Each structure stands twice: as C-alpha cells, then as structure tokens.
Amino acid sequence: MRLLVVTAVTAEEESVARGLGCLLEDSGTRPVPGGRLRRLDRPGAPSGGLPPGLRSADLLAAGVGPAAAAAGAAAALTGAALAGEPYGLVISAGIGGGFVPTASVGSVVVADVIVAADLGAETAEGFTPVTELGFGTVEHRPPEALSRAAAQAVGAVYAPVLTVSTVTGTAGRAAALAARHPRAAAEAMEGFGVAEAAAAHRTAVLEIRAISNPVGPRDRANWQIGRALTELADAFGKLVPVLDTLDALDTLDAPDALDALDAWEARTR
Numbered sequence: 001m002r003l004l005v006v007t008a009v010t011a012e013e014e015s016v017a018r019g020l021g022c023l024l025e026d027s028g029t030r031p032v033p034g035g036r037l038r039r040l041d042r043p044g045a046p047s048g049g050l051p052p053g054l055r056s057a058d059l060l061a062a063g064v065g066p067a068a069a070a071a072g073a074a075a076a077l078t079g080a081a082l083a084g085e086p087y088g089l090v091i092s093a094g095i096g097g098g099f100v101p102t103a104s105v106g107s108v109v110v111a112d113v114i115v116a117a118d119l120g121a122e123t124a125e126g127f128t129p130v131t132e133l134g135f136g137t138v139e140h141r142p143p144e145a146l147s148r149a150a151a152q153a154v155g156a157v158y159a160p161v162l163t164v165s166t167v168t169g170t171a172g173r174a175a176a177l178a179a180r181h182p183r184a185a186a187e188a189m190e191g192f193g194v195a196e197a198a199a200a201h202r203t204a205v206l207e208i209r210a211i212s213n214p215v216g217p218r219d220r221a222n223w224q225i226g227r228a229l230t231e232l233a234d235a236f237g238k239l240v241p242v243l244d245t246l247d248a249l250d251t252l253d254a255p256d257a258l259d260a261l262d263a264w265e266a267r268t269r
C-alpha cells in the first residue's frame with residue numbers, strides 16, 4: 001500500500017518521518033508541481049521482493065491553510081496516478097487546537113469526520129453552511145473501521161476535526177464553533193483541503209492532529225508546539241501496525257481503492 005501524508009510545514013513532516021522510521025527508510029525527494037515529496041521506502045526482502053503491507057510513504061509539506069493543502073495533495077495524487085503508482089490512503093497530519101475539555105494540549109485526535117467549519121455565508125440569522133446554499137459539501141468521512149482502528153492504536157480522541165481558514169482567537173468564536181459542532185475535538189487549517197483532493201481521486205483519507213494549544217483566546221506564546229510535534233511522531237509510530245494491515249490496496253488503481261478498503265473493513269470487523 002502506498003501512503004501520502006500531507007502536512008503544512010516541514011517540522012510536522014519531520015515528526016511523521018520519525019514516527020514511520022521504524023519501518024521505512026528515507027530514500028530522498030521527488031519533485032511535484034509546486035513542491036517536493038520526501039519518499040520513505042520499505043527495504044526489500046532478501047529475495048528482492050517487497051514484503052506485504054505498507055511499502056512506502058510520500059510526505060508533502062504543502063503549506064498552511066486548506067487551499068495550499070488541496071493544491072499540494074491534488075498535485076501529488078495526480079502525479080502518482082499518472083505514474084501508475086496511485087496512493088491507497090492519504091493522511092492529513094499536523095498540530096492543531098483542541099476543544100477543552102475533550103482534547104487537551106498533548107493529546108492526539110483522529111477525525112471521525114473532517115468538517116469545513118467556515119465554508120458558507122454569514123447571514124442575519126448567523127452562519128449558513130455552503131450546503132444549505134445549494135453548493136458542494138462541508139464534510140468528508142474517513143473509512144470508519146480504519147479511522148477507529150487508528151484512533152485506538154494511537155490512544156487518540158476519536159471525534160470531528162474542524163478545518164478553518166482563520167485560527168480561532170476569542171472565547172466567543174470558540175463558543176460559536178462548539179455550539180455548531182458540539183462533538184468537535186479539534187480545529188486545524190488543512191484537513192478539508194486534503195480530503196477534497198482525496199475525494200476527487202476516490203482515495204481514502206484520515207486526519208490526525210496532535211494538540212498544541214486550546215481553541216480559545218489567542219495566546220500564541222503558550223502554544224506547546226514542540227510537545228505536539230513529539231506526540232505526532234509517537235502517534236505515527238503507533239499507527240504503523242494498522243497501516244501495515246492495509247496490503248489489500250497494494251495492486252489496485254485508485255478508483256478501486258475505496259472498494260478494497262471496504263473489503264478490508266469487512267475482514268477486520
């Protein structure tokens with residue numbers, strides 16, 4: 001199974017690489033339009049054949065925000081498909097803000113749903129999501145059994161992760177988001193962009209966030225970014241055994257990847 005992990009910045013990419021390092025070796029970089037992929041490969045078996053399971057991971061630091069994330073993920077997914085090496089799974093990963101008390105600083109959240117929380121219109125009655133205006137979508141759902149297994153392996157909170165274009169900086173905004181999304185555990189700025197690109201390629205998506213700060217009044221000096229990056233690396237280390245079971249996606253083209261994942265989910269239930 002080939003994996004693409006999209007982060008915003010290289011510090012997050014480095015954490016993911018450290019976490020996956022127990023299984024995969026760094027084999028350099030590959031260009032993609034607008035950026036470069038860092039390739040981690042699994043060493044071949046002595047016979048020259050590759051063992052089943054997770055074969056490689058491409059890591060992409062695509063920039064901050066949903067637009068940069070979508071553009072980067074789409075370029076990588078398209079490049080891989082054209083090269084005849086489509087990805088079986090895309091993960092949006094990085095640090096994020098946690099809704100207190102569900103997700104405290106230092107905890108990890110795996111999304112059961114990835115929500116575009118500010119994609120819509122402001123009206124006299126308040127915020128209206130774009131779907132109520134007759135357009136598009138505001139939610140992407142990761143495969144349930146896979147995301148649940150990932151959360152369990154990592155010891156993560158399993159709950160909605162919101163994607164916003166503006167980091168929440170007031171108690172009022174935090175309360176408004178929590179009222180609209182009472183189950184939300186985290187907010188970040190890239191998940192929905194990555195999920196849109198994955199959906200266009202009919203490829204499964206996960207989002208994993210290590211919490212660096214509470215969602216609420218802006219207190220940038222107290223963001224615990226180093227701690228969150230360590231937790232992110234730890235989470236990817238714990239995720240390896242789950243990713244290693246996804247060999248069913250190995251030989252399939254992207255259009256079939258979701259069907260293969262359904263089959264995997266049926267087997268593991």
Ligand SMILES: O=C(O)c1cccc(C(=O)CC[C@H]2O[C@@H](n3cnc4c(=O)[nH]cnc43)[C@H](O)[C@@H]2O)c1
Nearest residue numbers: 008064065095096097167168187188189190215220
């Ligand atoms: O100094 C600020 O207030 C500020 C404004 C915009 C962006 C930033 C960043 O540091 C980028 C945020 C980066 O990290 C993720 N992240 C982390 N915590 C949060 C949060 O509470 N809300 C939204 N995003 C967050 C995000 O995914 C970005 O990649 C700082």
